[in-house]
Amino acid sequence: MHFLDQAKIYIKSGAGGPGAVSFRREKYIEFGGPDGGDGGKGGDVIFEAVPGLNTLIDFRYTQHLKAPRGKGGAGRNQTGAGGKDLVIKVPVGTQILADDEERSVIADLTKEGERIVLLEGGMGGRGNASYKSSTNRAPRQHQPGMDGEEMWVWLRLKLLADVGLVGLPNAGKSTFLNAVTNAKAKVGAYPFTTIHPKLGVVMHKNAEFVMADIPGLIEGAADGAGIGDRFLGHVERTQLLVHLIDADGGDPAKAYRTVRSELEAYGAGLEDKEEIVALSRVDTVDEGVLDIARQELAAAGVKQLHEVSALAGTGMQTILDAIAQRLPEKAREDEEEAGEDTTWSPL
Incomplete structure (x- = not known):
């Protein structure tokens, strides 16, 4: 399945049905x-966050979405049927943005089953029966029904994850994700192997959390260099960042500062998120190189450094323990869910 995290679509709610002009014509009734x-009400346009979706690719091929209009009224005081609501299903974590310069957020669907009525259908028109009065015994006026609302909107998907992996290209993020989750991210010995975000579920001891891997950042990513920083939105919702630095990359301190600078340039609170820093691929270098890397990163402001190798398994349990301990809110939610499952008993 192709990944798409932004889409622009046109939506329109249904127009109301027209009211009817009709008169009673029944045998043996002297006065009709x-x-x-x-007329019936037009269909609403509703957005709903549903599980099982993690891309907006469907909206690349279907960009115009319209709700049906209401049916017209009929004789014998029959009200027209209302138009069926148009329910647009989107992944959990989808934002709906206005099509303006500011791209202001209209709605943010972060929970499964969350719904929002974005456009309401037009009201149905009045039939001539509603115009009858003591002075207007045979009205012929009616209303055609109100038009529906329409607008262009942007959909932007921000994946929901507890932990985000950041680092320079080829820092070992995909290998790390594959080692601790059931993900099958592409791994290669060249930069930008990852070209779109990947999610995986980590099950470590009594903890379970979602980890996201995004394409690597390079210097100037905030200005569009490389793949740019557009995928950083997928780690905005995370509670914790794991910053991987290649132990064999040449200048670990520069690599650390480069990524931190891009996080600060992007903003959205990423620079203030709690961070775990780890040297990756430590099995590929000798102790002397590791010692130099430790000193340089300490001088760059790294207070606690983990040393890991996803292939060899070095330090993986230790860093997963540290991640689980830094997610108290997630652990509390898991405990509450477990408590809800065990409190009731038919006995």
């Missing part, structure tokens, strides 16, 4: 009268 019913 108006009996035109009202």
Whole structure:
């Protein structure tokens, strides 16, 4: 399945049905009268966050979405049927943005089953029966029904994860993700192997959390260099960042500062998120190189450094323990869910 995290679509709610002009024509009834019913209401446009989706690719091929209009009224005071609501299903974590310069957020669907009525359908028109009065016994006026609302909107997907992996290209993020989750991220000995975010579920001891891997950052990513910083939005919602630095990359301190600078340039609170820093691929270098890297990173402001190798398994349990301990809110939610499952008993 192709990954797409931004899409622009046109949406329109249904127009209301027209009211009817009708008069009673029944045998043995001396005086008839108006009996035109009202038109039905047009369908609403509703967005719903559903599980099982992690891309907006469907909206690349279907960009115009319209709800059906209401049916017209009929004689015998019959009200027209309302138009069926158009329910647009999107992944959990989807933001709906206005199509303006500011791209202001209209809605943010972060919970499974969350719904929002973005556009309401037009009201149905009045039939001539509703115009009857003591002075207007045979009205012929009616209403055509109100038009629906329409607008262009942007959909932007921000994946929901507890932990985000950041680092320079080829820092070992995909290998790390594959080692601790059931993900099958592409791994290669060249930069930008990862070209779109990947998610995986980590199950470590009594903890379970979601980890996201995003394409690597390079100097100037905030200005569009490389793949740019557009995928950083997928780690905005994380509670914790794991910053991987290649032990064999040449200048670990520069690599650390480069990524930190890009996080600060992007903003959105990423620079203030709690961070775990780890040297990756420590099995590929000797102790002397590691010692130099430790000193340089300490001088760059790294207070605690983990040393890991996803292939050899070095330090993996230790860093997973540290991650689980830094997610108290997630652990509390898991405990509450477990408590809810065990408190009730039929005995």
